[in-house]
Amino acid sequence: MTYLIASDISIGFSLYHAQTRSLKKALLGKVSSRFATDEKNRLSVQALKNISFSLKAGDRLGLVGANGSGKTTLLRTLSGIYQPTKGSLSIEGKVISLLDPEQGMNTDLTGRENIWLRGYYLGLSKAQIVRLEQDIEEFTDIGHFMDMPVRSYSSGMVIRLAFGMATSLPPDIVLMDEWILAGDANFMGKARKRVEGMVAGADILVLASHSPSIMLEWTNRLIWLDNGEIRADGPPMDVFASYLPKEDFEALAAGHVVG
Numbered sequence: 001m002t003y004l005i006a007s008d009i010s011i012g013f014s015l016y017h018a019q020t021r022s023l024k025k026a027l028l029g030k031v032s033s034r035f036a037t038d039e040k041n042r043l044s045v046q047a048l049k050n051i052s053f054s055l056k057a058g059d060r061l062g063l064v065g066a067n068g069s070g071k072t073t074l075l076r077t078l079s080g081i082y083q084p085t086k087g088s089l090s091i092e093g094k095v096i097s098l099l100d101p102e103q104g105m106n107t108d109l110t111g112r113e114n115i116w117l118r119g120y121y122l123g124l125s126k127a128q129i130v131r132l133e134q135d136i137e138e139f140t141d142i143g144h145f146m147d148m149p150v151r152s153y154s155s156g157m158v159i160r161l162a163f164g165m166a167t168s169l170p171p172d173i174v175l176m177d178e179w180i181l182a183g184d185a186n187f188m189g190k191a192r193k194r195v196e197g198m199v200a201g202a203d204i205l206v207l208a209s210h211s212p213s214i215m216l217e218w219t220n221r222l223i224w225l226d227n228g229e230i231r232a233d234g235p236p237m238d239v240f241a242s243y244l245p246k247e248d249f250e251a252l253a254a255g256h257v258v259g
């Protein structure tokens with residue numbers, strides 16, 4: 001049984017490069033400031049504060065909020081990149097995260113070597129890795145670059161490879177940031193089909209995006225993050241009614257694309 005439960009999660013980052021007295025004073029003095037000092041009197045920013053929700057099979061959660069509201073930090077926490085400073089996370093199911101294009105890749109190695117490394121890491125047999133390699137090679141369509149170091153790739157090629165690798169094995173839980181929607185139009189058609197297939201087969205989706213139309217298409221529940229806290233949680237149109245400017249909400253309700 002797949003589930004994901006976040007219980008009272010908070011995350012603070014120490015800001016090692018912002019320790020001058022005047023800057024501290026300016027940032028700490030603000031009302032409802034997200035800045036605080038840690039136990040060593042270092043300035044820290046509260047990226048997430050008391051986040052709780054639970055997801056079960058069939059849930060498609062969207063994260064919305066202004067720049068810096070904590071969406072990426074929450075996705076990274078759910079994927080295990082960040083440890084919560086407070087609270088806990090309980091997850092059952094195989095998680096695939098499409099968060100940073102280069103995540104988990106060694107850019108000094110070739111695309112092919114990265115695929116084999118990933119295969120070994122996942123405990124696959126040689127025959128399984130060969131199939132994985134063929135699938136990814138065909139999908140990414142980057143030709144001889146497959147045998148060049150990843151650091152020599154264009155950003156579009158890195159996205160293709162990362163995307164191919166991340167979507168090649170069926171997950172229970174998919175964590176996605178909106179970079180997945182960037183890329184050349186030609187590739188996007190192919191990529192979208194693949195991601196749709198992957199999400200359709202998964203039990204749970206968590207997606208962060210700034211596009212209301214994408215959220216309506218992909219999700220059945222929204223959490224609005226505001227300054228690292230949950231401001232609203234509910235069906236997408238209910239949350240959009242308070243989150244979006246009136247004219248955008250009306251356009252969305254009328255079925256127009258709102259990017």
Ligand SMILES: Nc1ncnc2c1ncn2[C@@H]1O[C@H](COP(=O)(O)OP(=O)(O)OP(=O)(O)O)[C@@H](O)[C@H]1O
Nearest residue numbers: 013045046047065066067068069070071072073074
């Ligand atoms: N590694 C880090 N070190 C210090 N502060 C960080 C770090 N990561 C995030 N933050 C801070 O945490 C807060 C939340 O950032 P986050 O990137 O999660 O927001 P976001 O909602 O994803 O924004 P955007 O829509 O711009 O991508 C911001 O104030 C940001 O500056």
